[in-house]
Amino acid sequence: MKLHFFKYQGAGNDFILVDNRQNTFNHQQPQILADLCDRRFGIGADGIMFLQNTEGFDFEMVYYNADGKPSSMCGNGGRCIVAFAKHLNIFKDETNFLAVDGWHYAKISEAGDWVSLQMIDVKDIDEDGDAYVLNTGSPHYVQCTTNLADKDVFSEGKAIRNSDNYRSEGINVNFIEDFGDHLFVRTYERGVENETYACGTGVTAVALAMAKHKNHTGENNTRIKVLGGNLNIRFNYDGKVFNNIFLEGPAKFVFEGYVNLI
Numbered sequence: 185m186k187l188h189f190f191k192y193q194g195a196g197n198d199f200i201l202v203d204n205r206q207n208t209f210n211h212q213q214p215q216i217l218a219d220l221c222d223r224r225f226g227i228g229a230d231g232i233m234f235l236q237n238t239e240g241f242d243f244e245m246v247y248y249n250a251d252g253k254p255s256s257m258c259g260n261g262g263r264c265i266v267a268f269a270k271h272l273n274i275f276k277d278e279t280n281f282l283a284v285d286g287w288h289y290a291k292i293s294e295a296g297d298w299v300s301l302q303m304i305d306v307k308d309i310d311e312d313g314d315a316y317v318l319n320t321g322s323p324h325y326v327q328c329t330t331n332l333a334d335k336d337v338f339s340e341g342k343a344i345r346n347s348d349n350y351r352s353e354g355i356n357v358n359f360i361e362d363f364g365d366h367l368f369v370r371t372y373e374r375g376v377e378n379e380t381y382a383c384g385t386g387v388t389a390v391a392l393a394m395a396k397h398k399n400h401t402g403e404n405n406t407r408i409k410v411l412g413g414n415l416n417i418r419f420n421y422d423g424k425v426f427n428n429i430f431l432e433g434p435a436k437f438v439f440e441g442y443v444n445l446i
């Protein structure tokens with residue numbers, strides 16, 4: 185069987201996308217998905233997504249991490265699948281779709297490469313020592329640091345992700361350096377088990393945790409620089425709940441092709 189795939193990236197977080205509206209591909213095959221995401225023996229990606237039909241929404245996003253296992257929400261993946269759905273003419277400029285964490289609204293630029301994605305509301309932010317722990321659709325550990333450009337994010341992120349508190353469920357680990365007018369963020373991603381160039385639910389978690397840290401209530405707009413580009417997070421914080429959270433940034437088509445499945 186030949187699989188027709190599309191490759192997209194959002195700030196360097198890269199994904200394989202498959203139009204599975206006819207349900208022709210059975211994606212519950214972890215080894216095949218992991219092989220497709222492999223950067224040396226496959227297409228190469230941080231994750232793979234299937235766009236499917238579902239009742240009451242424009243489409244459903246079914247997301248797997250690069251290890252081939254089903255995952256929680258992927259923010260940059262969500263932005264990329266919106267760009268893919270526009271390419272497939274599923275909607276014009278606004279869409280409502282279903283993901284593993286529920287309903288998402290998104291808006292796309294006319295050129296089809298800049299996506300504002302509404303994320304789930306967030307209430308609970310826990311503390312673990314000097315770090316914040318929260319779920320923005322996926323679980324995140326957020327820690328402030330200095331000299332982030334020189335940090336060994338792979339080793340330190342991996343150690344936290346595999347520590348006693350987080351080993352069984354796993355967690356994504358985000359390090360932040362505050363530059364005043366923007367935050368610089370680097371993320372070790374669960375399921376990729378490596379540092380990625382960007383993580384959408386991760387930068388969302390960072391923006392919310394920093395608003396709590398600085399007690400910034402009201403309308404917030406946080407600019408974030410990641411290894412693969414720039415992202416923006418808008419939200420409202422009333423001192424308890426974060427709502428109207430939007431993750432905004434580039435979502436770009438890279439290439440498409442066919443791959444043989446054995």
Ligand SMILES: N[C@@H](CCC[C@H](N)C(=O)O)C(=O)O
Pocket residue numbers: 197230249255256257258259260261322323356373374375376382383384385386
């Ligand atoms: N890249 C993502 C997060 C994908 C899920 C994550 N690897 C996990 O297992 O929690 C994003 O952009 O949010």
